[in-house]
Amino acid sequence: MKPLKVLIADDDQNVCEILGLYLRENHFTVIEANNGTKAMSVFQSEKPDIILLDIMMPEMDGLEVCKEIRKNSTVPIIMLTAKDEEFDRVLGLEIGADDYVTKPFSPREVIARIKAIFRRLPALEKTSSDDGEKYNFQRFSISVNQREVLVNNKKLFFRPKEFDLLLYLVRHPNVVLTREQLLEHVWGFDYAGEMRTVDVHVKRIRDEFAQHEIHCIQTVWGVGYQFQPKEEE
Structure with missing residues (x-):
């Protein structure tokens, strides 16, 4: 190698x-x-x-x-x-x-x-090769295979870790996920960073979606975050 x-x-x-x-x-x-x-x-x-x-x-x-x-x-x-x-x-x-x-x-x-x-x-490469995994919502769609998020056929820009975080939230709709859970599952058990990392990445995701007036990630104060797909209906 x-x-x-x-x-x-x-x-x-x-x-x-x-x-x-x-x-x-x-x-x-x-x-x-x-x-x-x-x-x-x-x-x-x-x-x-x-x-x-x-x-x-x-x-x-x-x-x-x-x-x-x-x-x-x-x-x-x-x-x-x-x-x-x-x-x-x-x-x-x-x-x-x-x-x-x-x-x-x-x-x-x-x-x-x-x-x-x-x-x-x-692990990220394995996730991105899952054949046919796609999530469709009223305002946007996510293609795991292509690692793309589309709004009205326009591709949004997400860095790799932002996409992974969004995907993990999407795979657990309406579930309140703590920052500890998100760090563990998205960054890995051995990640040595701080909880603020999650907040920074969530902010980036929200800013990208906000350009299209999409607000699907909710803050649960004192706990973490929740993906609410019905926000887009």
């Missing part, structure tokens, strides 16, 4: 060297970039399988790089941040990061996060 290629984008050479060492020892191929502009160039030329992206970098910061990459790619991105404010963590998730770790961190933790992301991918 071909080794996974990891792009480390960080202007701290010590971070690049230490992470690179541990990654190579764990049979990853490593490429590096020390500023945001170079990170974009290396991403486009090398096509990495996953990106470790520092937020504070010269020329283009990590948030800008993440936004640019997310315009046409779903490559997994783990943000590296020295900041501990919730605003930074949530903003990273809102613009499309899959996970984040706060400095100082253990290289073992970063590798565990990488492996956790790729352990989930086979």
